[in-house]
Amino acid sequence: MSKRKKIVVKIGSSLLANSDKLTLRYAFMNGLMSDLAQLQREGYDIILTSSGSVALGLNMVGKRPEDAGILDKQAAAACGQPLLMNAYRQVASEHGMGVAQMLVTVGDMEERRRFLNIKNTMLRLFENDILPIINENDSVATHDLRVGDNDRLSAKVAQMVQADLLVILTSVEGLYDRDPSDPDAKFISEIEDVSEHLESTTGISALGSGGMLTKMQAANMAQNAGVETIIAEGIIERPLSSVLKNERRYTRCLVTGETASPLKVWLSNRLQVAGTLVIPNAVAAAVAEGRCGISRSDIFSIQGDFTKGDVLHVYDEGGTEIARGLTNFSSEETMLMARNLDTPVENVIGYKTRSDVIAVENILVLRENHLPLDAPEHDPKFVTPV
Ligand SMILES: Nc1ncnc2c1ncn2[C@@H]1O[C@H](COP(=O)(O)OP(=O)(O)O)[C@@H](O)[C@H]1O
Numbered sequence: 001m002s003k004r005k006k007i008v009v010k011i012g013s014s015l016l017a018n019s020d021k022l023t024l025r026y027a028f029m030n031g032l033m034s035d036l037a038q039l040q041r042e043g044y045d046i047i048l049t050s051s052g053s054v055a056l057g058l059n060m061v062g063k064r065p066e067d068a069g070i071l072d073k074q075a076a077a078a079c080g081q082p083l084l085m086n087a088y089r090q091v092a093s094e095h096g097m098g099v100a101q102m103l104v105t106v107g108d109m110e111e112r113r114r115f116l117n118i119k120n121t122m123l124r125l126f127e128n129d130i131l132p133i134i135n136e137n138d139s140v141a142t143h144d145l146r147v148g149d150n151d152r153l154s155a156k157v158a159q160m161v162q163a164d165l166l167v168i169l170t171s172v173e174g175l176y177d178r179d180p181s182d183p184d185a186k187f188i189s190e191i192e193d194v195s196e197h198l199e200s201t202t203g204i205s206a207l208g209s210g211g212m213l214t215k216m217q218a219a220n221m222a223q224n225a226g227v228e229t230i231i232a233e234g235i236i237e238r239p240l241s242s243v244l245k246n247e248r249r250y251t252r253c254l255v256t257g258e259t260a261s262p263l264k265v266w267l268s269n270r271l272q273v274a275g276t277l278v279i280p281n282a283v284a285a286a287v288a289e290g291r292c293g294i295s296r297s298d299i300f301s302i303q304g305d306f307t308k309g310d311v312l313h314v315y316d317e318g319g320t321e322i323a324r325g326l327t328n329f330s331s332e333e334t335m336l337m338a339r340n341l342d343t344p345v346e347n348v349i350g351y352k353t354r355s356d357v358i359a360v361e362n363i364l365v366l367r368e369n370h371l372p373l374d375a376p377e378h379d380p381k382f383v384t385p386v
């Protein structure tokens with residue numbers, strides 16, 4: 001793999017579109033492309049995760065940001081994405097740089113083969129000094145299958161290419177201890193544990209979708225992948241190199257702890273839940289220490305329709321997510337096996353196989369600094385098996 005430094009840069013909607021007219025902020029795009037082209041010449045491989053398709057497409061569907069519903073936004077994204085890419089292509093070519101578009105959904109990032117394919121495409125683009133510009137494919141992604149914000153999407157991209165740095169450029173200088181519209185808000189220049197800052201991150205700009213909350217979640221995902229995150233203001237002159245050269249203030253989210261293997265990082269940063277298992281606290285403690293996998297007799301309840309090879313989220317009885325792992329069985333098979341503990345597995349499911357539902361080597365124990373998903377809701381289809 002190339003020794004060039006890899007940087008993933010995320011650009012928020014408010015940097016690319018005027019909030020009143022919903023038209024392109026050409027000066028920002030020009031400053032950005034000039035800076036990236038120079039950094040590319042200096043030896044950086046850069047990936048851009050760019051928002052802006054919805055904001056730039058709203059005029060075409062006759063809507064304002066505050067009254068657009070999800071279908072309006074999906075239609076606006078379909079209109080705005082070609083406008084956005086056309087602008088990037090023209091401006092980048094003025095600075096001698098080629099660009100490529102990659103539109104992805106959460107399913108693309110979380111299905112292992114598609115994930116690896118996206119990564120290989122990006123690495124091939126780097127070989128030709130082409131700037132990959134990524135956005136979520138908003139007009140095809142359904143509510144359940146959306147990342148929903150480009151902050152977390154950019155963290156997934158950073159994890160995918162094992163980036164050296166993730167830089168999130170936005171409308172404020174970085175994280176404050178409360179909404180920066182409060183005159184007493186204090187700037188925070190360095191963070192280790194993002195969970196300490198979740199309470200202070202409500203409020204979004206007129207065009208933004210996730211606010212600081214999804215930036216904190218993204219920083220946490222990047223931390224788990226061993227990637228440092230910088231949150232900085234998207235200024236017009238040298239928006240990225242001024243950060244890399246430490247010329248202005250920003251918020252730095254440090255990497256703490258050891259980085260897991262790429263497969264385990266991929267497991268830890270999933271947003272899509274195929275299914276969940278709830279296990280007794282005693283077993284959960286053993287799983288958390290890496291002492292065992294999960295067998296059919298360990299299951300309190302099963303939720304979701306999953307198939308062999310899907311990633312399951314494992315909760316203890318108190319609703320704390322303790323681990324994730326690849327299941328050896330479908331939800332129907334797991335249910336049958338758990339309901340018929342006295343019958344050999346092969347007689348229950350009709351073929352001979354190992355009986356671990358999740359093998360110990362396919363389990364990722366979630367570290368304390370991981371931001372968990374919410375506890376699963378009760379699913380009437382799959383209840384306690386015994
Ligand atoms: N604690 C905080 N620190 C910094 N910004 C905050 C905080 N809480 C809320 N915000 C708001 O988050 C906004 C940035 O998020 P967002 O609007 O989603 O931007 P983007 O479009 O760049 O993703 C800022 O406009 C800011 O007002």
Ligand SMILES: N[C@@H](CCC(=O)OP(=O)(O)O)C(=O)O
Nearest residue numbers: 013051052053054149150209
């Ligand atoms: N995919 C959407 C962007 C969603 C999003 O994360 O927006 P933002 O919070 O402005 O970065 C778009 O292109 O408009």
